[in-house]
Each structure stands twice: as structure tokens, then as C-alpha cells.
Amino acid sequence: MFRASAGDYMMDILLDWGVDHIYGMPGDSINTLIESIRKVKDQINFIQVRHEEAGALAAAAYAKLTGKLGVCMGIAGPGAIHLLNGLYDAKLDKAPVLAIVGQVETDLMGTDFFQEIDLANLFKDVAVYSQMVMSAEQLPAVLNQAIRTAYDKKGVSVLIIPDDIPKFEVERHARQTSSFYVQSNILPQEKDVKQAIEILNEAKRPVILAGKGARGASESLLTFAEKMKAPIVLSLPGKGVIPDEHPYCLGGLGLIGTKPATVAMEEADALIMVGTSFPFTGFLPENAKTIHLDKDPSQIGKRYAVDVGLAGDSLQTLNSLITLVENHNDGSFLEDCQENLKEWRQKLHEQEQDDSIPIKPQRVIRALQEVADDDAILSVDVGNVTVWMARHFNMTNQKFVISSWLATLGCGLPGAIAGSIAYPDKQVFAICGDGGFQMMMNDFVTAVKYDLPLVAIVLNNHKIAMIKFEQEVMGNAEFVTDLHNPNFAQYADICGGIGYRVEQPEDLLPALKKAISAKKPCIIDVIVDANEAPLPAKITFGQVSGYARHMLKELFQEGTIHKPPL
The missing domain is CATH 3.40.50.1220 (TPP-binding domain)
Incomplete structure (x- = not known):
């Protein structure tokens, strides 16, 4: 009877499910699986990210954008730990994701070997399905069950695979199960x-x-x-x-x-x-x-x-x-x-037309509105940028992806990478604050390596600006929210992409149009006003009171005011 290695059989099953790419980094404890992926590289593209967190965030974004399974991969120990943030994003936003995680070889398990950690407990909370694969014959059925559960429960399935298991041979029809799932039709009583x-x-x-x-x-x-x-x-x-x-x-x-x-x-x-x-x-x-x-x-x-x-x-x-x-x-x-609403939109329009320098962030979003296609992909990071996009970008048929429930900084660029892979013929934008962008900016080189023509717009105010505003509303003095930023446009050039730095409002549209027409990975570094607060739509007395206390603290600098002697 025909036999194949468990790793090769695993690739066949992934192909049956329609998987055509995996985000990850090669390394110890997944080297055997990497060899199986190499054999089907024309059918399953291994997207080599620079950080496993970016891979997991990209897999989650891909699932949110398409409804299809996102797949990411990491080694035991540090790689597995790095995956967690992106997997929690998928869990909380109910996105079907499969995480393939390596483990030390079976004869080394339990010996506190190099990079061995308790993976079963690590993923216990994040996963709707988590299983350690202990034999070649077990792998096909478990893989099908993991993917089926991820789709059905709209969550994360984790397969922990010791590095020796994929080498073993498995009968082609051993424990054969179906590579599909059936949806139910739910109606109220x-x-x-x-x-x-x-x-x-x-x-x-x-x-x-x-x-x-x-x-x-x-x-x-x-x-x-x-x-x-x-x-x-x-x-x-x-x-x-x-x-x-x-x-x-x-x-x-x-x-x-x-x-x-x-x-x-x-x-x-x-x-x-x-x-x-x-x-x-x-x-x-x-x-x-x-x-x-x-x-x-x-x-x-x-x-x-x-x-x-x-x-x-x-x-x-x-x-x-x-x-x-x-x-x-x-x-x-x-x-x-x-x-x-008519009155509200008029106020928004006035903010968007403001010619002040530094540039108002609302002005940036209005410029994006003018150049974005009706079917563009918009990957929005977390922070003040979320407020500006939510209020000022008027959606038509665009796709909008964000880390909504976990609200994790750094999701913007990985989401754009996933968007470019899912929709190679569409405009793809990452709209990020400087804090969020710096968390995952190392993976801009991933966009360059795979020639993904995404445009990353960085609202650069040298601040963790939303936290600054939250501190002020609480009545506290601003503290540890300043950022020391590089020139993001120069960084794009160094990475092999294209960078534009924008400091004048009239340069926004030309920079956006050049970036779009370049059809290469681009970063537009826009210097925006750090003091433009994302005020709530309706301000409460408590917020006003807190902001007043903040202003007093800023004025007198805490600890410098002393009571007069009696």
C-alpha cells in the first residue's frame, strides 16, 4: 500500500481545505514540516515574516477579510509564545485560524529540553480546539477536526506537532475523515x-x-x-x-x-x-x-x-x-x-479642511478618501487613528479590518500584508499611528520581499496620543507618552520600498497618488498635530472636570506647590 510521510500527507489535507499560504518563520522543531511545505511551494506559499506575532495577526486579518482559514506557524518555546497576541486577536474577533506549532521530539518531551515549554497549557485559553499530535496515523484526522472546529466555532485551533512525527510514514487512507464542514441554518422560534x-x-x-x-x-x-x-x-x-x-x-x-x-x-x-x-x-x-x-x-x-x-x-x-x-x-x-447628522457632518468637514501645520489628522483621512478606490482594503491600527478613520472615512464598498475586541497596537501593517495577499489586484492601505506602526514595522521588509504594493500611512505625532488624552481626561499630568521616532520615509527606502515624508497639507494628495501609482510597498510619513485630541462625540461633566485637573497639574507641575507657613 502507498505510504507518505505524515508531513506530506498534512500538506495534501491543507490543500483539500483550500489553504494556499502560511505565515511563519522556519526554525527548530518545525524543520521537518518546512521540508514538506517546500515540496508543495508552488501550491502553498510560505510567507516568511520577521516576527511570529506579525504572522498570527496577518492570519487573523486574512480570516476576517475573506472568511477563509488563516494559517500561521511557529516553533516551540519563543515562536509559540510570540504567536499568542495574534491568536487572541482572532479569538476575540471570532476569526477562523489554524496555528501549527512545533514541539521538541517525542523522546525528548518531559526532559526540560531546549525550548520545551508546556504548550498545551499555553494555548488552553485561546483555542477552541488544541491537540498534541502523538502519532503519524493520528495527524490526518486531527488536522481535519482542528480546521472544521475553527470554522464552526469561528476561533483558533492549535496543533502541537513534535518535530519527529511528520517524518513517520502513514498509510494514505489511515483514519480517513472528510476535509469539509457543514453549516447549519439557524432560525428563531x-x-x-x-x-x-x-x-x-x-x-x-x-x-x-x-x-x-x-x-x-x-x-x-x-x-x-x-x-x-x-x-x-x-x-x-x-x-x-x-x-x-x-x-x-x-x-x-x-x-x-x-x-x-x-x-x-x-x-x-x-x-x-x-x-x-x-x-x-x-x-x-x-x-x-x-x-x-x-x-x-x-x-x-x-x-x-x-x-x-x-x-x-x-x-x-x-x-x-x-x-x-x-x-x-x-x-x-x-x-x-x-x-x-447633517450638522455633525458639517463640523467634520470643517475639521477636514483645516490647513494648520502640523497637519490635522482629520485632513489626512480626507485625502485618503479622495484616492481610495471603492473596493480598497483598509487595515486600521489601534489608537487615535481608529477614531479618525471611524469618524472621517466614509465607507462605500471597501473592506475594513481592525483588531476590535483585543484592540492590539501593531495590527495595521500585518493586516495590510494579509490584504495584499488576499486581494492582489486591489488597493491596500495600512493606516497607523506611529506607536502602532513601530511595534510591527520590521515586517515592512516582508512586504518588500514579496513585492506587496501596500501603502502604509503613518500618522506621526511622536506620541502615544490616545494614552496622553486618557491621562488628561483622568485629571493626570501627561507622563511617558513621548516617542522617539525615526524618519519612516527613509526607513522605507532602506528596506527597499519607497518613502514619502509629508509636513505640508498641500503635499498629502500628491504623495498618496505617487505611492499608489508606484505599485510597490510604500510608507507615507505624515507629521500630524500631537495636540489634536480625539474628543468624544458627547463630552461628560466628569471628562471636563478631569481635563481641568490635568491642566492645573500641567501648570503647577506636581510637587512644586507648597503650603504657605502658618
């Missing part, structure tokens, strides 16, 4: 739909809060909103579910959201949550009747008290509600919300 319809028909000021679970149901969401005369507010992961400039869209909610969205929530008498488990419940209505629609029943009512739960697919459940709910003829509440 009739009694729950009936209760929801009663609330919807009585609502006078309904508001919809839509998250990423509403993707794929945009038309039905809008039809439902039109029938209800209900404005739509979007969570950050849900940005782009409907176009930002649609008349029913009020933008985001929370500290990075819009004032019209906040006001609408305060006035709502009915809230319909669609595909979101929104965590910042202080921004949700206090007395509104609430309907929560989610495919995962465990998310319904998890963070916020609801009156009715609809466990079902967003598209089909919304279509059912559309056929049953009465037409709402009174559009006065919606019209008030739209008028508030």
Missing part, C-alpha cells in the same frame, strides 16, 4: 418573533444597532430600517455594513462614534441589535424595549438586558421581520436624527 413584532409595531422612536454579524444582510437591513423608519447605528466591527453616507446611517457609537448616534440612543424607545454584542453598554438606552438578533444564542443578553432574543441568521431573520412588521408612517424621529 415563532414565539420569539411574535414578541419582537409586538415591540416593533408599538415603537415610536426605534433605533437599529448593527454589527459585523449583519454583513451579507445589508439590503435586508436597509429594507427593514425603511419600513421601521429607524436610523441605523454601526458598531466599529460593523463599519461598512451599509454605506456611511446612506441617509439612514448615523455612524458609530461610543467614544469613537458620532454625536447624532449618541443622541438617538438616548431618545430611543426601542432598540434592535443585529449581529452585535456591543460592550460599551453605557451608550445604550436606559429604558428602551430591546430586541437582540444574533446567530449565536450565547451572545443574546450577554452584556445588556434585552426583552426579546432572536437566535437566527441575520439575513433570513430580517427578511421574516420585514414581512410581518407594520409600515411605520411617522418619520419625524428619523428626520430629527438626519438633521442632527
Whole structure:
């Protein structure tokens, strides 16, 4: 009977699942698997990253962007540990990812050998499926189960493979299982739909809060909103579910959201949550009747008290509600919300036109809006840059990827690398702050090595600016938020890419256009105003009070004021 090594058989199974690339670094404890990957290098591309964290973040971003399995790889010990941050990002954002992790050879396990750590416990919390492979015959079935579980549970599966296992031969059909998974069709119970319809028909000021679970149901969401005369507010992961400039869209909610969205929530008498488990419940209505629609029943009512739960697919459940709910003829509440939005957008427009030097970050986002294609890929890092993109970039059909629940700095560049690999014919932008970009900037050379024509826009203010603002709002003096930055444009040139440094507002558009037309990895280093605070859409008294205390501390410098002698 035909026999193949377990490592070679593993590549066949990955190909059956449609895997065409893996992010990782070669090294001890995965050298045997690397040899199997080399044999199929024309079918599975090994993307050599410079840090395993970048590989895991890229795998997570690839899964978020495409819905396909992201795959990353690391050695035992340090490589495995480095993977964790990106894997937690995938876990919290419910992205299907497979992590292939090496281990010392089986006869060395338990001897405290070089780079041996307790991998099973290391990945225990992050993984929906984690398994140590102990025989060649076990590997095919376990690999299928790991991938199937990652897809079904929308999470991280980890395979820990001692380096000797892939060398062993395995019968071609040993423990043969299927390399596919079957999705179920989830619909809410009739009694729950009936209760929801009663609330919807009585609502006078309904508001919809839509998250990423509403993707794929945009038309039905809008039809439902039109029938209800209900404005739509979007969570950050849900940005782009409907176009930002649609008349029913009020933008985001929370500290990075819009004032019209906040006001609408305060006035709502009915809230319909669609595909979101929104965590910042202080921004949700206090007395509104609430309907929560989610495919995962465990998310319904998890963070916020609801009156009715609809466990079902967003598209089909919304279509059912559309056929049953009465037409709402009174559009006065919606019209008030739209008028508030019109005033809000005028203020945003004024900020975007500001010609000040240093450049206002809002001006940078407006310039990006002018050059970005309708189907561009936008990988957004964490920090003040998240606020500017959430408020000032109006999504149409672009794809938007971010670390939403973990909110980890450094996700912007790996996400753009994944975007370039997933969509080689589309514009791909990484929009980063200087702090976030520096965390993963070493992997810009990865973009150069694989000739990925991404454009990294760095908002350079020599600050960890969001933390500076948080310290000030707390009433504290700013401390340890200054950054010492290199010239990122020169860094791009040194790496073999192209760099542009922008210090004048009028140079923004020319630099962006040159970077896009170059079709090479580029960095645009934009010097922006460090004192442009990402003020909340609606400022509370506590925030004003805290900022006043901060100003006093800055003025008097803590410890320099002494009580006068009695």
C-alpha cells in the first residue's frame, strides 16, 4: 500500500481545505514540516515574516477579510509564545485560524529540553480546539477536526506537532475523515418573533444597532430600517455594513462614534441589535424595549438586558421581520436624527479642511478618501487613528479590518500584508499611528520581499496620543507618552520600498497618488498635530472636570506647590 510521510500527507489535507499560504518563520522543531511545505511551494506559499506575532495577526486579518482559514506557524518555546497576541486577536474577533506549532521530539518531551515549554497549557485559553499530535496515523484526522472546529466555532485551533512525527510514514487512507464542514441554518422560534413584532409595531422612536454579524444582510437591513423608519447605528466591527453616507446611517457609537448616534440612543424607545454584542453598554438606552438578533444564542443578553432574543441568521431573520412588521408612517424621529447628522457632518468637514501645520489628522483621512478606490482594503491600527478613520472615512464598498475586541497596537501593517495577499489586484492601505506602526514595522521588509504594493500611512505625532488624552481626561499630568521616532520615509527606502515624508497639507494628495501609482510597498510619513485630541462625540461633566485637573497639574507641575507657613 502507498505510504507518505505524515508531513506530506498534512500538506495534501491543507490543500483539500483550500489553504494556499502560511505565515511563519522556519526554525527548530518545525524543520521537518518546512521540508514538506517546500515540496508543495508552488501550491502553498510560505510567507516568511520577521516576527511570529506579525504572522498570527496577518492570519487573523486574512480570516476576517475573506472568511477563509488563516494559517500561521511557529516553533516551540519563543515562536509559540510570540504567536499568542495574534491568536487572541482572532479569538476575540471570532476569526477562523489554524496555528501549527512545533514541539521538541517525542523522546525528548518531559526532559526540560531546549525550548520545551508546556504548550498545551499555553494555548488552553485561546483555542477552541488544541491537540498534541502523538502519532503519524493520528495527524490526518486531527488536522481535519482542528480546521472544521475553527470554522464552526469561528476561533483558533492549535496543533502541537513534535518535530519527529511528520517524518513517520502513514498509510494514505489511515483514519480517513472528510476535509469539509457543514453549516447549519439557524432560525428563531415563532414565539420569539411574535414578541419582537409586538415591540416593533408599538415603537415610536426605534433605533437599529448593527454589527459585523449583519454583513451579507445589508439590503435586508436597509429594507427593514425603511419600513421601521429607524436610523441605523454601526458598531466599529460593523463599519461598512451599509454605506456611511446612506441617509439612514448615523455612524458609530461610543467614544469613537458620532454625536447624532449618541443622541438617538438616548431618545430611543426601542432598540434592535443585529449581529452585535456591543460592550460599551453605557451608550445604550436606559429604558428602551430591546430586541437582540444574533446567530449565536450565547451572545443574546450577554452584556445588556434585552426583552426579546432572536437566535437566527441575520439575513433570513430580517427578511421574516420585514414581512410581518407594520409600515411605520411617522418619520419625524428619523428626520430629527438626519438633521442632527447633517450638522455633525458639517463640523467634520470643517475639521477636514483645516490647513494648520502640523497637519490635522482629520485632513489626512480626507485625502485618503479622495484616492481610495471603492473596493480598497483598509487595515486600521489601534489608537487615535481608529477614531479618525471611524469618524472621517466614509465607507462605500471597501473592506475594513481592525483588531476590535483585543484592540492590539501593531495590527495595521500585518493586516495590510494579509490584504495584499488576499486581494492582489486591489488597493491596500495600512493606516497607523506611529506607536502602532513601530511595534510591527520590521515586517515592512516582508512586504518588500514579496513585492506587496501596500501603502502604509503613518500618522506621526511622536506620541502615544490616545494614552496622553486618557491621562488628561483622568485629571493626570501627561507622563511617558513621548516617542522617539525615526524618519519612516527613509526607513522605507532602506528596506527597499519607497518613502514619502509629508509636513505640508498641500503635499498629502500628491504623495498618496505617487505611492499608489508606484505599485510597490510604500510608507507615507505624515507629521500630524500631537495636540489634536480625539474628543468624544458627547463630552461628560466628569471628562471636563478631569481635563481641568490635568491642566492645573500641567501648570503647577506636581510637587512644586507648597503650603504657605502658618
